[in-house]
Amino acid sequence: MMIPCSLDRTINVTYLEAPLVEVWRSIATPEGMNTYLTYTAEKTGSSKDIRVGDVYTLCYGDILNHPVVTECRYGEVFAVRDRYESIAPDGRSDRFDVQTRFTLAQEGAFVKLTLEVTGFEPDTYGQWFRECLEMGWRRSLMNLKSVVELGMDLRAELFSYPRLGVVNCTVNADQSAETGVAEGEGNYLMEVFPNSPAAAAGLRKGDVIVSFDETPTPNYSEFVRVISSYHHKKERIRIGYIRDGARKETPALLSVEETFTGLVDVETETYDDIRRKRETLARQRSASGSLWKQKQT
Numbered sequence: 001m002m003i004p005c006s007l008d009r010t011i012n013v014t015y016l017e018a019p020l021v022e023v024w025r026s027i028a029t030p031e032g033m034n035t036y037l038t039y040t041a042e043k044t045g046s047s048k049d050i051r052v053g054d055v056y057t058l059c060y061g062d063i064l065n066h067p068v069v070t071e072c073r074y075g076e077v078f079a080v081r082d083r084y085e086s087i088a089p090d091g092r093s094d095r096f097d098v099q100t101r102f103t104l105a106q107e108g109a110f111v112k113l114t115l116e117v118t119g120f121e122p123d124t125y126g127q128w129f130r131e132c133l134e135m136g137w138r139r140s141l142m143n144l145k146s147v148v149e150l151g152m153d154l155r156a157e158l159f160s161y162p163r164l165g166v167v168n169c170t171v172n173a174d175q176s177a178e179t180g181v182a183e184g185e186g187n188y189l190m191e192v193f194p195n196s197p198a199a200a201a202g203l204r205k206g207d208v209i210v211s212f213d214e215t216p217t218p219n220y221s222e223f224v225r226v227i228s229s230y231h232h233k234k235e236r237i238r239i240g241y242i243r244d245g246a247r248k249e250t251p252a253l254l255s256v257e258e259t260f261t262g263l264v265d266v267e268t269e270t271y272d273d274i275r276r277k278r279e280t281l282a283r284q285r286s287a288s289g290s291l292w293k294q295k296q297t
Contacts, residue, residue, distance in 0.1 A: 009120065011115070011116045029047055030043055036155065037060070037144070042057045044056075063084060077101065077102065082096075090193055098119040099117070101115070101118075103116075113141070128168070143155050163256075166189050192207075197255050201252035
């Protein structure tokens, strides 16, 4: 569950019916991370002997993280300073720095796992990253629970929901003044990627999405929850949005392309391969202006 807190951090708490040693292995060792979270994970030094200053290289598909261990007490606390590098659909690479702290406590047959991420910038991009990471960790912790309790890795099912090809966040005070939409009453489009489903539907940067097929999407978490419900559905959806103070509607066909979902084949492609491919594809799409539309017809 997500715990309400100040805007510079996120807190998730989950209870795992599993041995403490198994939970520790999952969150702190490369082998354990690969069971529920990462595609590949490496660290300096011994994979099992974890010390302050150790550096990990974690690959989540089109996202790399190079966390450095800042605190480690076996079975109690595992904390790192993260450096995330994310490849956007157009091949651009963005970097984000935060601190992540896992706290473990035995409570009867359960391990209480508290995950706190701090250091989000007090601006719109900091808000966007916080909302993305909070939802991402919420799903990853659900997968951890499934792995340690049931032996089932469900990350593909949890993260392969269709996408629009946008960067969005819950409407904040600045965006409310710009759009006339009340805070927390829609998803502001910070960016619409060229040749994405959103672009094909006529959506633009600055629009505010308020519904999918008349189901409200007042904030980022509801946006992801509702769009996830279209998993395995191929029909067009109706997107309700606000532009220039007026409510509008447009049909869109969501995408499950790896360019937008981030679910890539890391066995055949490196992080740099993915970046170069997306840069090339973005140039081709920009030059043709019709590649995406051709694929949708």
